[in-house]
Amino acid sequence: MNTRLNASIAMALIGIASIAITHNAQACGLDLVKSANGQWKIAPPAAMSASAAKLMFLASDRPAGIKAVPNPLQFLEPITGLYEVTLTAPDGTVVDHGYSVWQADGTEIMNSGRPAGDTNFCLGTWAQTGLRTYTLNHYTLSWFQSVSATPDPGTPPLPGLYSVNNIFAGPGNIHETVTLARDGKSFSGSFTITQYDTSGNVVPGFPITGNVSAARLTIDSPPFSY
Numbered sequence: 018m019n020t021r022l023n024a025s026i027a028m029a030l031i032g033i034a035s036i037a038i039t040h041n042a043q044a045c046g047l048d049l050v051k052s053a054n055g056q057w058k059i060a061p062p063a064a065m066s067a068s069a070a071k072l073m074f075l076a077s078d079r080p081a082g083i084k085a086v087p088n089p090l091q092f093l094e095p096i097t098g099l100y101e102v103t104l105t106a107p108d109g110t111v112v113d114h115g116y117s118v119w120q121a122d123g124t125e126i127m128n129s130g131r132p133a134g135d136t137n138f139c140l141g142t143w144a145q146t147g148l149r150t151y152t153l154n155h156y157t158l159s160w161f162q163s164v165s166a167t168p169d170p171g172t173p174p175l176p177g178l179y180s181v182n183n184i185f186a187g188p189g190n191i192h193e194t195v196t197l198a199r200d201g202k203s204f205s206g207s208f209t210i211t212q213y214d215t216s217g218n219v220v221p222g223f224p225i226t227g228n229v230s231a232a233r234l235t236i237d238s239p240p241f242s243y
Contacts, residue, residue, distance in 0.1 A: 085236050090121040096143070096151050096197055096204070097121045100231035104208055107227055112210070117231065119143060125153060134162040134183065141191070149197040151204075157189035159212060187214040193229055205230045 091097050096119045104112040115130040115137070125141040141155030165180040195206030211224040
């Protein structure tokens with residue numbers, strides 16, 4: 018790929034073009050125009066090839082819904098996107114079930130299905146290891162709650178008053194090795210979870226291994242698939 022082609026692709030991706038449009042507004046670097054019905058939309062370039070059109074989000078005038086155009090970043094990093102993820106132990110026990118976003122810059126974030134008191138948000142970093150294979154290195158900060166019917170010392174003895182303490186259990190780590198399906202709509206593979214105590218020692222019973230599966234969520238996905 019030569020330098021001129023690289024520059025052309027970059028310009029198409031980030032929308033750098035000399036476009037003469039009147040009565041428009043600038044929002045985050047996008048040229049916006051106001052339509053007859055009072056709605057703002059992205060102004061089309063003065064001239065655009067069919068191939069370049071695939072690399073841009075164009076506003077739709079259809080009142081029935083939104084017209085989705087392929088995301089150019091997903092052409093570069095096919096794994097990127099939002100997924101519903103399930104981690105399952107070998108005996109069939111669901112270890113976790115939540116939502117995960119794989120981002121084009123090589124980072125990942127998961128909204129875990131675990132209780133918020135145990136920490137239900139965690140972060141990771143990923144790399145591509147093959148044609149459709151990826152590895153994820155994911156970090157957690159684990160907590161647990163201690164609830165007591167006896168209030169903390171110095172607290173007035175009021176009926177129904179409980180003492181809730183949040184206690185840091187230690188850091189954790191999740192490794193995943195996954196393969197993206199050919200159609201890009203799902204991935205599957207294996208995981209290993211290791212939990213450490215606050216001194217850096219592996220907690221008894223860990224590591225835990227199992228299988229991970231994920232289904233891609235899109236703008237057309239239903240609100241919930243549980």
